[in-house]
Amino acid sequence: MSNQDQPLQSPLGERLLKAVALGYRTGVDPAPRVLAKGRGEMANKIIQIARANNIPIQEDPCLVGLLAELDLNQEIPPVLYRAVAEVLAFVYRVREKNAYPGEGNAG
Numbered sequence: 001m002s003n004q005d006q007p008l009q010s011p012l013g014e015r016l017l018k019a020v021a022l023g024y025r026t027g028v029d030p031a032p033r034v035l036a037k038g039r040g041e042m043a044n045k046i047i048q049i050a051r052a053n054n055i056p057i058q059e060d061p062c063l064v065g066l067l068a069e070l071d072l073n074q075e076i077p078p079v080l081y082r083a084v085a086e087v088l089a090f091v092y093r094v095r096e097k098n099a100y101p102g103e104g105n106a107g
Contacts, residue, residue, distance in 0.1 A: 016039050016040045016043075017039065017040060017043040017044060017047075018037075018038070018039050018043050018064050018065070018068055019036075019037065019038060019042075019043035019044075019046040019047055019064065020034060020036070020037045020046075020064050020067040020068055021034070021035045021036040021037070021046050021049075021050065021055075022034060022035060022067070022076070022084065022087070022088075023035040024088060029075070030075065031075040031076055031078075031081070032075070032076050032084050032088065033073055033074060033075045033076065034067060034070045034071065034072055034073065034074050034076070035072070035073070036072070037067070037068050037070075037072065039068075054098070055091075056090065056091045056094040056095065058087050058090050058091075060083075060087070063080070063083050063084075063087070066080060066083075067080070
């Protein structure tokens with residue numbers, strides 16, 4: 001998940017990207033947790049790793065801002081369940097589409 005629409009500004013006026021990586025293991029984790037987070041170069045690295053591993057990226061500046069306040073490995077609080085559930089649904093849809101790329105294109 002990244003924030004490219006409303007970047008922070010560094011003291012030098014440079015654009016600072018923010019990113020948060022979430023993880024959730026069905027049947028193991030009670031809730032998704034923050035696996036990585038960062039600004040600037042660290043955010044770029046998180047996004048590079050996600051892309052290199054074919055992990056879908058969704059941009060949501062408001063949610064990234066809230067998730068960035070959490071500690072690493074912290075489970076998301078119940079107040080964010082709905083928003084994060086929408087992100088996970090997006091990830092599952094993208095993965096399913098990539099698993100069956102030819103389906104749904106007939107018409």
